[in-house]
Amino acid sequence: MTSTDQGRRAVRPTRQRRAVAAALAGFDDFRSAQEIHDLISQQGDSVGLATVYRTLSALADAGEVDMLRNEDGEAIWRSCSDAHHHHLVCRTCGATVEVEGPAVERWTNAIASEHGFADISHTLEIFGTCPACR
Numbered sequence: 001m002t003s004t005d006q007g008r009r010a011v012r013p014t015r016q017r018r019a020v021a022a023a024l025a026g027f028d029d030f031r032s033a034q035e036i037h038d039l040i041s042q043q044g045d046s047v048g049l050a051t052v053y054r055t056l057s058a059l060a061d062a063g064e065v066d067m068l069r070n071e072d073g074e075a076i077w078r079s080c081s082d083a084h085h086h087h088l089v090c091r092t093c094g095a096t097v098e099v100e101g102p103a104v105e106r107w108t109n110a111i112a113s114e115h116g117f118a119d120i121s122h123t124l125e126i127f128g129t130c131p132a133c134r
Contacts, residue, residue, distance in 0.1 A: 019045045020055045021079075024065060029094040030076035030087075068125050086123075090130035099126075 060067040112120040
């Protein structure tokens, strides 16, 4: 999503950014920058690993991809829907499900209100083992 409506800066579509976006479109789970770089190389495109990192960071800042840290602290990325959501991620195979959490939204708003906080934001990622990996 390129979302200048929501105050996010659009990302200029360079050759490298198009290659990263194409790689991201090729899977529906979270992947590391190294995995994305490897896929780009396998597809015959020449983009340096540092460029992949910078591009992923810019795309995340622009709201075009989601970034989270796995349980080992490694940054991983995925193209996601535009709507606010959370992720259920298999710690074994990386399978990912986008989930909405009305109870989470109510809880975060209640906690913030209880402590006098305003203009809040939050992230929630749930890691587990999917049925195929159990």
